[in-house]
Amino acid sequence: MxxxxxxxxxxxxxxxxxxxxxxxxxxxxxxxxxxxxxxxxxxxxxxxxxxxxxxxxxxxxxxxxxxxxxxxxxxxxxxxxxxxxxxxxxxxxxxxxxxxxxxxxxxxxxxxxxxxxxxxxxxxxxxxxxxxxxxxxxxxxxxxxxxxxxxxxxxxxxxxxxxxxxxxxxxxxxxxxxxxxxxxxxxIPRLRQPPNAPSRSAAKLDEAIHTLLTDEERQTLLRDGLRAADLGAAPGGWTWVLVRAGLRVTAVDNGPLKDPVAGHPQVEHLRADGFRWQPARPLDWMVCDMVEQPRRVAERMAEWFREGWCRNAIFNLKLPMKKRWDETVMCLDLFRAQAGELKALRARQLYHDREEITVFARR
Known part of the structure; x- marks a missing residue:
């Protein structure tokens, strides 16, 4: 019954x-x-x-x-x-x-x-x-x-x-x-893997753009001619998503890029450490999917905003196995405190995320 x-x-x-x-x-x-x-x-x-x-x-x-x-x-x-x-x-x-x-x-x-x-x-x-x-x-x-x-x-x-x-x-x-x-x-977003992407990680950034940005932000913040940096870019999945949106990308990584990103006219590959490199002039975007302690990533991302090196960013925070909610709160609070004034800060554990969350920030 x-x-x-x-x-x-x-x-x-x-x-x-x-x-x-x-x-x-x-x-x-x-x-x-x-x-x-x-x-x-x-x-x-x-x-x-x-x-x-x-x-x-x-x-x-x-x-x-x-x-x-x-x-x-x-x-x-x-x-x-x-x-x-x-x-x-x-x-x-x-x-x-x-x-x-x-x-x-x-x-x-x-x-x-x-x-x-x-x-x-x-x-x-x-x-x-x-x-x-x-x-x-x-x-x-x-x-x-x-x-x-x-x-x-x-x-x-x-x-x-x-x-x-x-x-x-x-x-x-x-x-x-x-x-x-x-x-x-x-x-769960029903999104297809970006065609010809050099890695499956491209789906993660594609989902972040569709999930964390509003319709208006997607139209105004991702368009032809804007400039971006991809920290820890290899093999190029995130760079490829930005290139397909019309951006010119500086891909920063000591590792190699794969086709179709390698040699693409919109991509400049710099063999450098993403935690040390900084742009010569402010960029429209910075994205980062480096595997590192979340607090260190949060501090580095905050530095980019504090120094005015980028206007918008999407980055991942890899969480520990224990006390993941506490670590999330601590990292986002740290970022807020050190980044300066923000127009938007949104975070989500995406479908394509695993032991991590993805963050969108806008000056």
Missing amino acids: STAKPETALLAYCRPGFEPELAAELTARAGERDHWGHAATERNSGVVRYVCASAALLERQLAFDDLIFARQKLLGLVRLDGLDPKDRITPLLAALETTRETVAAASGGTLRFGDLVVEHSDADEGRELAGLARGFGNALRPALRKPGWLTDKPDARKPRLHVLVHSGTRMELALSRVEDSSPWPGG
């Missing part, structure tokens, strides 16, 4: 294995706003819940762009257990009825969702549910439209309904506000 457990909670997805870091972040962010509760998760699940009495208000106060370890931010509504594989839709519709007040508050009183997302976690067990999620979504859409829970066409003015599939008998309902959440299912 299926059971529905209404539980309003801040629900967030993360890279599997980083649940403790996201739990620590949500706890800290909620505490700063006087929302006292507790974070609950299962190791390697890729999902964290922050349960508190004021979760709906917390979800509105805590901007998705301010979160570092979250791939997606949702308002959890109901957890359903013991679903009958022969009929999962009937108990789901019944469970939605128990959330009418919360949904009405999020949708301006209309009790309608503008879209449906049926998804699974990025954990190994979750990815095995991709077929079930796809098929269930196709069956659920018309069932939601009939009683008026779902609009006939996607409507970004209304919240999205998310169904998180944990197993064939366990699912979870949540909602997201389009303007303050990831647009991608599971919070």
Whole structure:
């Protein structure tokens, strides 16, 4: 027999294995706003819940762009257990009825969702549910439209309904506000590897540009004729992303570059140490993916801004195996304190990141 457990909670997805870091972040962010509760998760699940009495208000106060370890931010509504594989839709519709007040508050009183997302976690067990999620979504859409829970066409003015599939008998309902959440299912960007890239790391910078920069920033800050430096450039993946955006790049690395970056007319290769080299004149961009202690990288990146060597930067901070949230806070605080006045500072653990976070800074 299926059971529905209404539980309003801040629900967030993360890279599997980083649940403790996201739990620590949500706890800290909620505490700063006087929302006292507790974070609950299962190791390697890729999902964290922050349960508190004021979760709906917390979800509105805590901007998705301010979160570092979250791939997606949702308002959890109901957890359903013991679903009958022969009929999962009937108990789901019944469970939605128990959330009418919360949904009405999020949708301006209309009790309608503008879209449906049926998804699974990025954990190994979750990815095995991709077929079930796809098929269930196709069956659920018309069932939601009939009683008026779902609009006939996607409507970004209304919240999205998310169904998180944990197993064939366990699912979870949540909602997201389009303007303050990831647009991608599971919070994972569907981006292709830049063609002819000399390394897979190119996808990381491409994701950072699409995730950490606004549409306006992408149009104005990445265009033909701008100049950039890539510190620790070899074999050239990040340089290639900048070249394809029209920038002229100084690739700084003692190691060799690979085609098509090597010998490219927009690339100057300097065999030098990225921690020592500095430009002769200010640059529009500096990017850095060097493997080094995060505090040392944060200090070096701050020096570039303090000395006026660049206007914009994207760089990675490689995190230690323990106390990764503490190290993240310390490094970003250090960068802020030493970099001088900033117009923007955003950080995120990207899908293509591993034991690291990626940071965008703008003077």
